[in-house]
Amino acid sequence: MKILVVDDSKAMRMIVKRNLAQVQGIGTLEVTEAENGAHALATIEEQGEPDLVVSDWNMPDMNGLELLQALRAQGSAVPFGFVTSESQASMREHAIAAGALFVLSKPFTADAFQELLSSVL
């Protein structure tokens, strides 16, 4: 499975990658990273669509919601989920309405991460 992890924090990208590797049923994992939405779009254009995008929300140079909206505007139906410190219900509703599969709030435990990702994969 090819997954694009998008977060302006290198440390958080590392944590997400480690947790992805522990998700049951994920199979062979290939992770690409991007540090913001603009970088993610460029990466997808260069390397093709991944099987899943896991993105932060608050980032410079195109935030996660803008990235999702840009992908959908291009006609992409790539599965997309947020891992974000934006934990309010209104933000969650906004994300789902824009086409996100899931919103996982930071901070998260390894169990919560794996349970959620296992359920959507």
Add this chain to the structure above:
Amino acid sequence: MTVSEQELTDVVTAVLTDMLGVPIMPLIGADSNGTGPQITGCIHVSGGWEGSVLVEMTQRVARELAAGMFDEAAADVADADVMDALGEVANMIGGNVKALLGATSLSLPSVTSGDRFVVHVPGSRLETTSAFECLGDPARVLLLTSQA
């Protein structure tokens, strides 16, 4: 609208202990300023509530936190990665404080490190402090309210 010391400490516990696996202990009555090189992460909250969250600790502890986040030995973590890690800690604490306050916007974090410095957010006052011991050193998270 405010955040109590217990609510702030609960957020800190969720980030440092529940997620990053680093236990913290309340620090009551003791000096909450660590000695030696310090590092502070700062993030601003706005939209319905205006203020800032500061995460202060020693550079040694920040490096240990970063080591856990990067899964590397502390000595091998680059200085830039230590700052990145603390910025993300501030981001997570700030995001959860934002939710408690019903605010709508969160800035990107900024991180300052050095031997002697003060982070001053003009026009703000200290609202709530969570002081704790983390990996043997004092640390604290400050909630500042804008007085504008």
